[in-house]
Amino acid sequence: MAKFPEIEGGGSLMLAWQIRNKLVLMVGGGEVAAGRILNLLNSDAKVRLISPRSGLNDEVAHRVEQGLVEYIDRTFEPSDLDDPNIAMVMTAIDDPEASTMIWKLCKEKRIVANIADVPPECDFYFGSQYRDGPLQIMVSTSGNGPRMANIVRRRIAASLPPKMGEAIKKVGALRKKLRVVAPGNEEGPKRMKWMIKVCDKWSLEDFCTMEERDMEALLESYAPDVVPTFEQVRLGEDPDIWEFDGSFGFAV
Numbered sequence: 033m034a035k036f037p038e039i040e041g042g043g044s045l046m047l048a049w050q051i052r053n054k055l056v057l058m059v060g061g062g063e064v065a066a067g068r069i070l071n072l073l074n075s076d077a078k079v080r081l082i083s084p085r086s087g088l089n090d091e092v093a094h095r096v097e098q099g100l101v102e103y104i105d106r107t108f109e110p111s112d113l114d115d116p117n118i119a120m121v122m123t124a125i126d127d128p129e130a131s132t133m134i135w136k137l138c139k140e141k142r143i144v145a146n147i148a149d150v151p152p153e154c155d156f157y158f159g160s161q162y163r164d165g166p167l168q169i170m171v172s173t174s175g176n177g178p179r180m181a182n183i184v185r186r187r188i189a190a191s192l193p194p195k196m197g198e199a200i201k202k203v204g205a206l207r208k209k210l211r212v213v214a215p216g217n218e219e220g221p222k223r224m225k226w227m228i229k230v231c232d233k234w235s236l237e238d239f240c241t242m243e244e245r246d247m248e249a250l251l252e253s254y255a256p257d258v259v260p261t262f263e264q265v266r267l268g269e270d271p272d273i274w275e276f277d278g279s280f281g282f283a284v
């Protein structure tokens with residue numbers, strides 16, 4: 033086996049972009065824009081929409097009515113890109129020439145852009161997304177098969193236990209509590225190793241079932257640096273009898 037991972041070029045860089053409170057210019061207000069706007073609002077972005085009212089799809093019109101987006105009722109003008117606060121541009125318009133013009137202007141101004149359905153005019157692609165609270169899964173085929181991305185995403189989502197998002201929120205709470213029990217940078221390595229062991233030892237279903245009292249009981253095992261099973265925590269066994277399982281949180 034190679035000592036380091038083999039390089040496999042040709043992929044997309046998958047990131048979780050923190051667009052909160054940043055301004056995104058959306059050009060076009062049709063069906064595709066409705067999906068883009070939903071994703072943007074779910075990421076707490078500030079959305080400025082440019083599209084003639086006659087072309088608004090019902091969902092987009094609803095967002096405008098609710099005041100969730102700043103709305104400009106006309107077609108795109110180059111001066112729309114003059115606002116230095118624009119962090120990103122997306123177009124979803126049924127006019128390829130206008131799309132290409134917007135793309136070129138964005139490149140002159142070095143603004144990242146996605147021109148829906150035109151891969152060579154995209155700094156980033158969308159993917160097929162699953163959302164359950166803090167859990168987000170995005171499947172990308174890097175332009176090879178968008179419908180396949182949709183199918184793979186649904187297959188992955190169907191394999192998850194119910195309430196996975198809730199479970200992940202609880203793990204977030206557990207990690208916060210752990211930082212109270214074991215504050216400080218010098219505790220970092222022990223804290224991280226212990227957290228890895230807990231995540232690896234418990235099943236996803238265990239985390240889905242975990243309650244506040246289980247977290248408190250589990251945290252008692254941090255000081256002696258042991259990790260009980262979920263069943264041991266539930267049975268209220270004494271931490272002294274929680275046996276070290278011989279693992280250090282990583283596989284060999």
Ligand SMILES: C[C@@]1(CC(=O)O)C2=NC(=C\c3[nH]c(c(CCC(=O)O)c3CC(=O)O)Cc3[nH]c(c(CC(=O)O)c3CCC(=O)O)/C=C3\N/C(=C\2)[C@@H](CCC(=O)O)[C@]3(C)CC(=O)O)/[C@H]1CCC(=O)O
Pocket residue numbers: 067146147148149150151154156157158159160161171172173174175176177178179180181182185
């Ligand atoms: C994932 C999703 C996200 C979203 O848009 O939100 C998305 N397209 C979706 C659906 C979809 N798009 C198309 C079909 C028809 C069936 C099919 O072709 O499969 C379907 C299926 C449907 O509608 O069900 C047509 C299509 N799409 C692109 C081209 C141009 C080309 O390929 O050259 C053509 C015309 C091809 C032609 O003319 O034949 C290009 C792109 N579409 C992308 C994303 C990016 C690559 C993502 C990736 O590969 O992973 C990329 C590169 C750029 C971008 O737009 O960001 C969303 C599914 C969301 C969901 O349902 O979960």
Ligand SMILES: NC(=O)c1ccc[n+]([C@@H]2O[C@H](COP(=O)([O-])OP(=O)(O)OC[C@H]3O[C@@H](n4cnc5c(N)ncnc54)[C@H](O)[C@@H]3O)[C@@H](O)[C@H]2O)c1
Pocket residue numbers: 059060061062063064065082083084086087088089106107108124125126127130148149
């Ligand atoms: N990536 C994908 O998932 C995907 C899927 C289907 C279609 N598309 C592509 O996305 C584009 C839009 O598709 P749609 O179904 O949303 O179309 P649509 O006809 O529903 O919407 C087009 C919108 O663009 C607006 N518009 C047109 N010219 C404009 C301009 N110069 N300035 C501002 N607004 C303008 C219209 O008023 C309308 O609101 C098409 O090019 C289509 O090929 C992408």
